[in-house]
Amino acid sequence: MSLTDRQQLSYIASQAADARLNVELETEGMTLNIGPQHPATHGTLRIICRLDGEQVIWAEPSAGYMHRGYEKLTEVRTFPQVTTLVNRIDWLGSFANEVPFILAAEKLMEIEAPPRAQVIRTILFELSRIANVSLFLGDLGVQMGAVTPVFLAFRDREYVLNLIEGATGGRFHPNFDRIGGLKDDLPKGWIDETRQVVKKLMQFCDTIEDLLFGNEIFQSRMRGIGVIPADIAKDYGLSGPNLRASGVDWDLRRDQDLPLAWDKVDWKVWTHPDGDSWARCWIRLQETREACKIVEQLLDQIPAGPVMTKVPRIIKVPAGEAWVSTENPLGEMGYYVVSKGDLGPFRVKIRSASFNNISIVPWVLKGVYVPDVITILASLYFILGDIDR
Amino acid sequence: MGLVDKGRLPAPLTKLFNMSRSYSLWVYQWGLACCAIEMGAAFGSPRYDVMRLGVIPLPASPRQADFVCVSGTVTDKMAPAVKRLWEQMPEPKYAISMGSCANCGGPYWDSYSVTKGVDQILPVDIYVPGCPPRPEALLEGIVLLQQRIKNEDMAAKWRGDEFTTLQRTRAVEAGEVDRDGELIAETHSISEDPTPDARPEPIVVGGGPIE
Numbered sequence: 001m002s003l004t005d006r007q008q009l010s011y012i013a014s015q016a017a018d019a020r021l022n023v024e025l026e027t028e029g030m031t032l033n034i035g036p037q038h039p040a041t042h043g044t045l046r047i048i049c050r051l052d053g054e055q056v057i058w059a060e061p062s063a064g065y066m067h068r069g070y071e072k073l074t075e076v077r078t079f080p081q082v083t084t085l086v087n088r089i090d091w092l093g094s095f096a097n098e099v100p101f102i103l104a105a106e107k108l109m110e111i112e113a114p115p116r117a118q119v120i121r122t123i124l125f126e127l128s129r130i131a132n133v134s135l136f137l138g139d140l141g142v143q144m145g146a147v148t149p150v151f152l153a154f155r156d157r158e159y160v161l162n163l164i165e166g167a168t169g170g171r172f173h174p175n176f177d178r179i180g181g182l183k184d185d186l187p188k189g190w191i192d193e194t195r196q197v198v199k200k201l202m203q204f205c206d207t208i209e210d211l212l213f214g215n216e217i218f219q220s221r222m223r224g225i226g227v228i229p230a231d232i233a234k235d236y237g238l239s240g241p242n243l244r245a246s247g248v249d250w251d252l253r254r255d256q257d258l259p260l261a262w263d264k265v266d267w268k269v270w271t272h273p274d275g276d277s278w279a280r281c282w283i284r285l286q287e288t289r290e291a292c293k294i295v296e297q298l299l300d301q302i303p304a305g306p307v308m309t310k311v312p313r314i315i316k317v318p319a320g321e322a323w324v325s326t327e328n329p330l331g332e333m334g335y336y337v338v339s340k341g342d343l344g345p346f347r348v349k350i351r352s353a354s355f356n357n358i359s360i361v362p363w364v365l366k367g368v369y370v371p372d373v374i375t376i377l378a379s380l381y382f383i384l385g386d387i388d389r
Numbered sequence: 390m391g392l393v394d395k396g397r398l399p400a401p402l403t404k405l406f407n408m409s410r411s412y413s414l415w416v417y418q419w420g421l422a423c424c425a426i427e428m429g430a431a432f433g434s435p436r437y438d439v440m441r442l443g444v445i446p447l448p449a450s451p452r453q454a455d456f457v458c459v460s461g462t463v464t465d466k467m468a469p470a471v472k473r474l475w476e477q478m479p480e481p482k483y484a485i486s487m488g489s490c491a492n493c494g495g496p497y498w499d500s501y502s503v504t505k506g507v508d509q510i511l512p513v514d515i516y517v518p519g520c521p522p523r524p525e526a527l528l529e530g531i532v533l534l535q536q537r538i539k540n541e542d543m544a545a546k547w548r549g550d551e552f553t554t555l556q557r558t559r560a561v562e563a564g565e566v567d568r569d570g571e572l573i574a575e576t577h578s579i580s581e582d583p584t585p586d587a588r589p590e591p592i593v594v595g596g597g598p599i600e
Contacts, residue, residue: 036467036470044421044467064464064466065464065466065467065470066421066422066462066464066467067464067466067502068462068464068497068500068502068503069497069500069501069502069503072500072501073497073499073500076499084496085496088422088423088496091422091423091426092426135426150433151433151434151435154429154430154433154434154435154436155434155435155436157430158430158434158436171523172423172426172427172521173423173520173521384422385422385423
């Protein structure tokens, strides 16, 4: 395990916390509950911290406050109805949740969406990534006491939501993906509007970079805090930007061969060697830019043709099992669909990114100071629906 | 306020108090699920900007709040915390239930872990339907709540009556209905009151029943 300087410092701090726990057991600790209802948490995650002075010596996330029983509910829904449910898992990037499930169902039925539908799917997928991450970038400031970025984020996110609403009819939860294609074609004028919005979003990224990432307070709160080395990140099953911030070059959009259009465009997978909070936020900023680039290029490449292939009116998926995972805004999201040939799935196992991403919380919070807990949780970026499902 | 709990608040003073209360509402937000983001858009974004309605979001504690916006799915594990926070709020307090999940369970109507409706654990004044409702819908809910507060008999609210509108109080004083809301005389019906503010409880944004 080779460590950078920052990682070494963080390691020493955690060792000191361990030593204090083992040697000075007679000191009176304090248990601090963060959540389940707390303005600084995203939703209803509860984190139980045991403190020694200002330092966290033990932390445990307590999930389940947002458990809505998706996996059981999918068993009593038909295949087209399931997309309505899974929209709401990661509620900031809703469209991205539908795609892997629909792809799994299509894999079982051995059909493929027409090329036009594939490209539009990819565009909407990346737009939902922008909608997700732009709110993260705004929220990041709030966690540190800077309120301005969140206004900017909500202002510019509104443009993306308007686009999604224009194309799908749903501002938040599109429910637009169908087995075999898409519900509708794009409306008139949507492509030109998207071009303008993407330009605005690129400007938003520049503003945030100047305003937040160039801020000295922000840097000193983020640099070298909450370091996760690459092998630890892999052990805990981190995925997405959290894993790439630890220097692991792994992106399912590039590494997988899915019937979507990412291989048709020129984009880059960003990694960062540090693995600290700063790196995680920076990676997400770069990913928003890459998503803008992907959308911009794909808008020129939408092929002509239908958006829906031939599927029966009442969809019965043949018996079998399929696993499809995609690189969602928060990380790897996958569905393991088991069908017995009925109208609905027999069993759906949902692998969502945030559940694994917060599993590292006990490790990473050990030895940090209480104000850093908030920034580390902010930079890990979870969504409660994605944790508890 | 001795006048309020004895029920002897003069009518002009009631109007003045109600006006001031309805335009300085501190809202405590319970961002529970998807609706929290739409609520955040209504409260925190420059496009919707709830402060122009005289609503101040983000107090530090439920003890400083006038009404609460329950936005999102209340699960059985979360319900005790929601109830406890509601009990920490000082009277007079109001609740807006935002989104289908908080209204009745929404898409999780058959889930084993979801509380089907936050009205099982706290009295809801305004229901905002939608999954999630647009920020405009939440703003309309807030405007309806302000209308209700403006049209409220503070003494009846203090006593914890089921019906608290000024029309009801006037009807009680005129001897047309008794305190439980039963009609004494057939001459006057509350639902036929010509004033637009005499809405039956509860209020649903956009109309329609809550089932």
